[in-house]
Ligand code: SAH
């Protein structure tokens with residue numbers, strides 16, 4: 378039995394992969410520990426999307442390896458995830474002491490390799506090969522409960538990986554190289570996993586994939602005008618005991634009428650969409666190979682709001698893509714003003730090796746990138762604050778997830794539109810859906826007051842808990 382620490386960088390897909398690796402290690406008799414101090418095995422699940430994410434993981438591993446060399450030379454140090462996939466052997470020479478490098482299609486073999494390394498049968502393992510059917514290997518979930526190493530809120534919400542890879546090849550993005558080509562699981566397999574999760578108390582699932590709207594594009598024929606992805610949503614909507622369905626990340630061009638209409642038709646599909654815009658300039662969108670124009674993006678938002686007026690819409694935007702002029706950037710600002718996102722991740726363009734954008738003319742100077750980043754954030758924050766303020770005094774329906782991340786004495790949950798609400802609740806509220814009046818609005822957080830939770834709501838709660 379070994380003690381294992383896993384640290385995760387990057388997206389929810391990595392979080393999900395880490396959970397599955399953790400579950401497989403626990404099944405082999407190992408224990409998870411919350412930090413690297415004294416751990417027999419330290420695994421970093423890495424992100425490659427921006428250089429900063431890679432540097433963070435490299436810095437962390439160098440520090441851990443330095444300490445291990447002096448105090449615990451037998452520690453097994455390993456990299457998983459996107460940087461492991463793209464840098465492979467290179468990482469073993471770059472960070473002395475690293476003995477395991479596992480690619481993105483190999484996470485399910487972590488247990489086996491770690492046991493070999495711990496026993497001394499093997500010195501170093503680097504495995505970044507492609508593997509047929511790897512999209513179906515990420516389904517082990519850690520049982521909730523003390524010592525499970527699993528966040529309590531995961532008892533109520535769960536990530537479910539539905540597909541892997543991306544064929545879109547946006548010119549700035551390394552993901553198609555690190556995650557490979559699109560491969561989807563079957564609807565039956567996903568349904569089975571979701572039913573099992575619901576049986577364990579999960580009320581909300583977030584479907585994960587690098588481009589979920591491409592789910593089943595090759596494998597599942599369109600039926601009654603509905604894509605494979607919409608067929609999956611239909612099937613999940615019928616799962617008894619499941620309250621809410623979310624997904625991330627879609628591609629705007631994957632929003633056909635069938636998906637837009639699904640928001641009006643499927644009660645469990647929440648009124649929330651993370652729609653990556655990337656840029657508001659058609660010229661830049663084209664150079665990015667995004668496959669839509671600003672006008673098409675804006676009309677998609679209009680179509681979604683026509684079906685669900687209160688829809689929460691968030692986005693990703695990159696500033697400083699090669700060739701981006703002040704005029705292009707102003708178009709991005711205007712698009713944000715016209716769409717009025719609830720929130721956005723604003724990224725500074727980062728050169729990724731082997732991507733077409735890396736060698737494009739007109740690389741934007743760092744100080745210009747910094748300045749545009751600040752200006753765009755100001756607009757995003759200003760509009761976001763207005764959208765949150767508009768909810769003051771309104772009643773929102775939240776799924777209670779657990780203690781608040783900011784204040785453990787309070788509880789928190791999320792609205793269907795994906796806004797966090799903090800309120801003075803009790804552990805018995807976890808897993809229930811309750812209506813709260815928004816009493817105060819903070820920065821991208823809402824505060825609800827239980828004093829205004831009606832008696833009827835309390836009765837309802839008692840019933841749900843009975
Ligand atoms: N569809 C994927 C996107 C992964 S990358 C998913 O969410 O699973 C997440 C975001 O990082 C992208 O939407 C983009 O805005 C940003 N990003 C990707 N490559 C980048 C780069 N080279 N520089 C800066 N930001 C980047």
Ligand code: F3S
Nearest residue numbers: 543545546547550552
């Ligand atoms: Fe990356 Fe574009 Fe796919 S951002 S993950 S190549 S849709």
